[in-house]
Amino acid sequence: MTLRHLLIATAAVASLAGAAQAENVLKWGANRDIGSLDPYSFGDSFTINVLNHVYEGLVRYNKDLEIEPALAESWQVLDDQITWRFKLRQGVTFHNGNPFTADDVVASLTRVSDDTSPLKGNLPAYVTSKAVDDYTVDITLNGTYPLLLNDLTNIHIFDKEWMTEHDALMPTDVGAGTEGYATYHANGTGPFIVESRQPDAKTVFVANKDWWDEPQHNLDRIEFTPVSSAATRVAALLSGEISFTEDAPVQDLPRLAAAPNIEVLEGVDLRTVMVGFPFRDTLTTGEPNPFTDKNVREALYKAIDLDLIHQKVMRGKSRIAGATVAPPIPGYVEALDELPDYDPDAAKTLLADAGVPEGLEFEFNCLSDGLVNEEQFCQAIASMWSRIGLSPKLDVAPRAVQSPKRTNGKTDLYTLGWATLPLLDSYSPLLQIFHTKDGNAGVFNWGGWSFPELDALIDAAGSELDLDARLALQTKALQMVKDEIIMIPLHQQPMAWAITDDVAEMPLFPDAKPRLWFARMDGES
Amino acid sequence: MIAFLLKRIANAAFVMLAVALLAFVIFRFFGDPVEMMVNEQATLADRVELRERLGLNDSFITQYTRFVTDTVQGDFGISYRNQQDVMVLIKERFPATFELVLVATVISLVVGIPAGVITAVYRESRLANILQLGSIIGVSLPSFVVGILLILAFSVSLGWLPAFGRGETVDIGWWSTGLLTPSGRAALMLPAISLSTFQVTLVMRLVRAEMLETLRADYIKFARARGVPAARVHWRHALRNCLMPVITLTGMQIGNLIAFALVTETVFQWPGMGMLFIQAVTFVDIPVMAAYLMIVSLIFVVLNTLVDITYAWVDPRLRDDTASAGGSNG
Numbered sequence: 001m002t003l004r005h006l007l008i009a010t011a012a013v014a015s016l017a018g019a020a021q022a023e024n025v026l027k028w029g030a031n032r033d034i035g036s037l038d039p040y041s042f043g044d045s046f047t048i049n050v051l052n053h054v055y056e057g058l059v060r061y062n063k064d065l066e067i068e069p070a071l072a073e074s075w076q077v078l079d080d081q082i083t084w085r086f087k088l089r090q091g092v093t094f095h096n097g098n099p100f101t102a103d104d105v106v107a108s109l110t111r112v113s114d115d116t117s118p119l120k121g122n123l124p125a126y127v128t129s130k131a132v133d134d135y136t137v138d139i140t141l142n143g144t145y146p147l148l149l150n151d152l153t154n155i156h157i158f159d160k161e162w163m164t165e166h167d168a169l170m171p172t173d174v175g176a177g178t179e180g181y182a183t184y185h186a187n188g189t190g191p192f193i194v195e196s197r198q199p200d201a202k203t204v205f206v207a208n209k210d211w212w213d214e215p216q217h218n219l220d221r222i223e224f225t226p227v228s229s230a231a232t233r234v235a236a237l238l239s240g241e242i243s244f245t246e247d248a249p250v251q252d253l254p255r256l257a258a259a260p261n262i263e264v265l266e267g268v269d270l271r272t273v274m275v276g277f278p279f280r281d282t283l284t285t286g287e288p289n290p291f292t293d294k295n296v297r298e299a300l301y302k303a304i305d306l307d308l309i310h311q312k313v314m315r316g317k318s319r320i321a322g323a324t325v326a327p328p329i330p331g332y333v334e335a336l337d338e339l340p341d342y343d344p345d346a347a348k349t350l351l352a353d354a355g356v357p358e359g360l361e362f363e364f365n366c367l368s369d370g371l372v373n374e375e376q377f378c379q380a381i382a383s384m385w386s387r388i389g390l391s392p393k394l395d396v397a398p399r400a401v402q403s404p405k406r407t408n409g410k411t412d413l414y415t416l417g418w419a420t421l422p423l424l425d426s427y428s429p430l431l432q433i434f435h436t437k438d439g440n441a442g443v444f445n446w447g448g449w450s451f452p453e454l455d456a457l458i459d460a461a462g463s464e465l466d467l468d469a470r471l472a473l474q475t476k477a478l479q480m481v482k483d484e485i486i487m488i489p490l491h492q493q494p495m496a497w498a499i500t501d502d503v504a505e506m507p508l509f510p511d512a513k514p515r516l517w518f519a520r521m522d523g524e525s
Numbered sequence: 526m527i528a529f530l531l532k533r534i535a536n537a538a539f540v541m542l543a544v545a546l547l548a549f550v551i552f553r554f555f556g557d558p559v560e561m562m563v564n565e566q567a568t569l570a571d572r573v574e575l576r577e578r579l580g581l582n583d584s585f586i587t588q589y590t591r592f593v594t595d596t597v598q599g600d601f602g603i604s605y606r607n608q609q610d611v612m613v614l615i616k617e618r619f620p621a622t623f624e625l626v627l628v629a630t631v632i633s634l635v636v637g638i639p640a641g642v643i644t645a646v647y648r649e650s651r652l653a654n655i656l657q658l659g660s661i662i663g664v665s666l667p668s669f670v671v672g673i674l675l676i677l678a679f680s681v682s683l684g685w686l687p688a689f690g691r692g693e694t695v696d697i698g699w700w701s702t703g704l705l706t707p708s709g710r711a712a713l714m715l716p717a718i719s720l721s722t723f724q725v726t727l728v729m730r731l732v733r734a735e736m737l738e739t740l741r742a743d744y745i746k747f748a749r750a751r752g753v754p755a756a757r758v759h760w761r762h763a764l765r766n767c768l769m770p771v772i773t774l775t776g777m778q779i780g781n782l783i784a785f786a787l788v789t790e791t792v793f794q795w796p797g798m799g800m801l802f803i804q805a806v807t808f809v810d811i812p813v814m815a816a817y818l819m820i821v822s823l824i825f826v827v828l829n830t831l832v833d834i835t836y837a838w839v840d841p842r843l844r845d846d847t848a849s850a851g852g853s854n855g
Contacts, residue, residue, distance in 0.1 A: 121567035
């Protein structure tokens, strides 16, 4: 035993050799690497989330996920109703020492809304911006639009001089095959500075001593290492090689919780898991589509034993949902969460009355690499539907294979998880999923439905600047979605992080985004 | 000989074209990279436009021709996900995979050859039986299971070796090596052992079979009759004559190991080419997948061609046979 302890001690000393002894080093073992150091190069929320430690937006979410000032100190909507004036924070510097000014904001907004940027959809209403003076920026939109602040939480601000110097004013363009300086280097205003990066191996962040805000964290370094194999990640936690992971595998939670040096942080994600219906004239089999009949949709809803899925498939860790958005999302009210009775007999009667033939065949499209335990709950649901006399054909494959089928309407029923990110508002699913497919709207309306009355409500909400009035409209729209059973909500899925005992504080956020500027470790600093 | 050489090289080129075609056909059914590249809020028009810019709407022939033309010039484009030149990405990852394969090969020889000799010479001994049994386990356990078991034993229980990563590396020109630092060497141990388990068994069994044959040869009997010590007979006279096929096999297997390293790299988060490929598959990063497949097949084809040429050079009979057979087939 003594030999073993000696060896562990030696290994620990060796691993610290690169850093000074008394530092607080948080070793983050993530389930995958970030794509690059450029948050605008690939539409990947995880990369944006990690890089939020380095880059900041004009506004940000606080610990309670409410929007608060960050690089902007205050804002107002001007009289024309479509121009927003932001007063910027003074005395902020980028990591390279350059001062933060209005020009940086304009250059960053221009960059992210460029035609070649895969993230321009994150600023749907943006038209143009201009610097009024060094610390005032006007952003002009294409109409009255209430959710600009929500959008801006995710738009990272770059340094214009730095971009100009390194020819990085435009995002990289895969089509043209150009690389960019910002892919390899980072220069933000955030609480952490990128010290080094080896792709797939390690990215090191050090605390920014000159950060404009009072730090709540006491970290000196973050060593971000992707460990994509779940078993290895668990082993690395147990052996103390990593001190935090944002993806503790569900099947290993009991084992992790039993380990003396590990704490598991469990919560319920904002992501609502739903099943969508096709509204086209025919099914993939060529038969007429019975799902346009609301009674048929209701039959399928009533046939699902939500409680059984919660108990058996999700091991009691999910939250059964009746609404299409989670409770913390603005627009949610409790009435939306009402659940139908599980009643397969009534379901059978509904099907018979609607004239649905016995043994109706349809495809049920699920992902093998999507939601938590997706394959299992899809199987459970398919067998519940078989019990009321239908013949669902389960089609399970990776996201990369299923996405084209879903977007092109080459399947019938399908699963969809929606966390309302990055808006954190019920306007997000209403516009993206439930609105008729039309330009900006209904991109995820894979079933092809159209409810003009619903669209009118959503459009009205989309230009209503008064918060209460807007949320009332959205609640009404959500109620209509529920009454029409456009999609069947199943549950909000569980999420689990794990920390070792040298981490003192790690707030768990329901949007599953680690914010290590709130993390604290045991050591002094 | 020159005709033979040209034939072999033409064959190799044909194989590469076929691989390119195959790779290309697979990607067409692999999924849609655009759906992975844009975020939730991108509009349909954005998606269509991006697909157009990436050239995904062009006809199959156009895309294939463009791919082959670019590939021949060594231009694989830039990664969709990492936004980096694909050749640079692969060049960064290659040293990690190569060192892993190299060390695994060394382990397989250092362990496999003595084990083969022992099982051949002391056939009935307990040690030989244990080694034989061990070799059966070695071929039958999948390498990811071996990897996880090693991690459980040496990282979690004993805490001796790191469970993942490559440790500190030192750059020598563009080559980054982990062999020169203590943490780099420690990190290399488990993945290399895990990758070598299959290979150890292969070498051991091959040496054993060759030894059994050689030990019956007349010159061994004469050596024994002359009173040469047994150890000298076995380890020197007999073993030397068994090594030729072992060397050939090892050379040929390097290609296999590079391909198999993919599993080991995933388990140990080893930042090599296999890891790069797995991620590329997840994100439908077509340029990276294509480059990986082309480079790994190139390694296979080059190794095979070299072995064929060497054989033909050593043994003229092969040269004539292959040349005439190839000629008659057109």
